[in-house]
Amino acid sequence: MDGKVVESSIKSEARRAFLALCMHKTRLLQEPVVDPYMACGHPNPSGLGEAARFSQTGSWGQSSVLFPNLETYRLADKCGRAPYGGAEYGVPQTPEADVVCRKIAALHKGHSAVICPSGLSAIATTLDAFSPKAVLIPDNVYGPMIRFLNRRRITQIRYPSGASTDEFSSALLKARIEYPQREDLIVYIEAPGSGTFEIPDIDGIIAASQNAKLRTVMDNTWASHVRFIPLEHGIDVVVQATTKYEGGYGDTPSGIVIAKHPQDMQIIADELRATGNGAVAPTTCSRLYHRIDSTEERLNQHADTAQRLIDWFLKQPFVTAVLSPTLETSPYHERFKRYFGKGNGLFSVVFHPEISAKHIEDFVDALHLFWVAESWGGHLSLVLPVHAKREVTPLPDGYVLRFHAGLEEYQDLLRDLNQATGCLS
Ligand SMILES: *Cc1c(COP(=O)(O)O)cnc(C)c1O
Numbered sequence: 001m002d003g004k005v006v007e008s009s010i011k012s013e014a015r016r017a018f019l020a021l022c023m024h025k026t027r028l029l030q031e032p033v034v035d036p037y038m039a040c041g042h043p044n045p046s047g048l049g050e051a052a053r054f055s056q057t058g059s060w061g062q063s064s065v066l067f068p069n070l071e072t073y074r075l076a077d078k079c080g081r082a083p084y085g086g087a088e089y090g091v092p093q094t095p096e097a098d099v100v101c102r103k104i105a106a107l108h109k110g111h112s113a114v115i116c117p118s119g120l121s122a123i124a125t126t127l128d129a130f131s132p133k134a135v136l137i138p139d140n141v142y143g144p145m146i147r148f149l150n151r152r153r154i155t156q157i158r159y160p161s162g163a164s165t166d167e168f169s170s171a172l173l174k175a176r177i178e179y180p181q182r183e184d185l186i187v188y189i190e191a192p193g194s195g196t197f198e199i200p201d202i203d204g205i206i207a208a209s210q211n212a213k214l215r216t217v218m219d220n221t222w223a224s225h226v227r228f229i230p231l232e233h234g235i236d237v238v239v240q241a242t243t244k245y246e247g248g249y250g251d252t253p254s255g256i257v258i259a260k261h262p263q264d265m266q267i268i269a270d271e272l273r274a275t276g277n278g279a280v281a282p283t284t285c286s287r288l289y290h291r292i293d294s295t296e297e298r299l300n301q302h303a304d305t306a307q308r309l310i311d312w313f314l315k316q317p318f319v320t321a322v323l324s325p326t327l328e329t330s331p332y333h334e335r336f337k338r339y340f341g342k343g344n345g346l347f348s349v350v351f352h353p354e355i356s357a358k359h360i361e362d363f364v365d366a367l368h369l370f371w372v373a374e375s376w377g378g379h380l381s382l383v384l385p386v387h388a389k390r391e392v393t394p395l396p397d398g399y400v401l402r403f404h405a406g407l408e409e410y411q412d413l414l415r416d417l418n419q420a421t422g423c424l425s
Pocket of ligand 1: 117118119120121142190194219221222241242243244253254255375
């Protein structure tokens with residue numbers, strides 16, 4: 001056995017002892033998680049609870065969609081839709097995808113939606129569909145989006161994280177000099193932004209963009225339909241990683257796109273048909289379809305637990321700040337109340353600059369319930385360093401950790417944080 005595996009099983013033993021003292025709900029959520037070395041880090045290798053059953057049944061997912069005669073086939077081939085729902089070719093938009101899209105579109109007050117295999121692919125599909133030369137993006141935009149823009153050689157014009165209307169307008173003015181054509185420039189909003197959760201003046205940005213007759217796209221992943229409906233604020237196209245809170249258990253990799261105008265929706269649907277990038281597993285769609293019904297309850301639970309953890313961190317001598325717009329002391333709290341009202345499971349902790357990175361990383365590694373992992377919005381609590389590259393809005397001084405509060409009992413999470421603080425002194 002190599003050193004890492006031995007180390008992992010030692011941690012498993014300490015973790016098992018810790019779990020034995022946890023409350024029923026925490027154990028229910030955390031006990032099925034097997035040693036990451038055995039399951040390639042996947043927490044639910046055989047499905048979780050009800051999802052395990054849905055994964056085995058009801059899956060259409062056939063590439064050949066059958067037609068009773070040539071005429072119905074020709075009609076479907078022309079418009080890309082079968083008369084009984086779904087596509088004429090069974091790879092993009094299966095019947096399961098269709099019902100999820102209808103459900104989500106209604107929640108977002110849109111006419112229709114498309115589903116993509118990930119949140120990032122929803123973003124990529126949208127930008128490829130409109131193929132702008134440049135995009136105005138917030139400085140705290142979701143990191144992989146930058147990688148995508150670089151690959152497509154789309155120019156990035158950044159406006160400050162948490163921009164006021166004036167700050168956004170001056171970036172817009174500069175962008176318009178170089179890109180005066182409507183189709184060449186897209187205004188992109190993500191709020192609260194990734195990792196540091198600043199909130200820009202969303203309504204002001206939309207008004208300024210509408211004045212300039214520019215298309216607006218908003219990444220609404222943080223909020224989901226529960227906390228914010230972008231179309232009602234005048235956004236043209238919403239993208240959302242349903243991988244996160246809608247699915248809620250980390251087993252629904254998917255993203256949706258909803259446009260306000262039917263013409264825009266058609267451009268996006270045509271893009272999916274042309275690229276085949278709308279192939280989402282029917283099991284994913286089935287899970288999503290049911291989980292959407294409990295998104296709000298879960299989100300409230302994540303938010304309540306996050307608040308308990310934030311309160312604990314604020315009392316610790318090694319913490320200089322907690323980044324969360326839910327805090328009254330946050331400069332974005334007014335906007336937070338106006339737009340979102342309630343939080344989710346996410347917040348970031350800024351450690352005292354005098355504490356060494358080694359101590360902070362030992363603290364992370366000593367945690368039993370918080371897993372080191374990307375993505376968020378699931379049942380398990382997570383932690384990850386924030387190492388975003390910012391160009392116009394600097395990160396705070398000191399090591400920054402992003403936490404996601406899962407659905408475990410908060411008392412167990414606090415006990416876990418407490419037992420790991422020994423590493424910090
Ligand atoms: C996670 C995330 C995405 C991408 O979702 P994936 O399904 O992981 O590709 C997009 N935007 C934001 C803000 C995210 O947090």
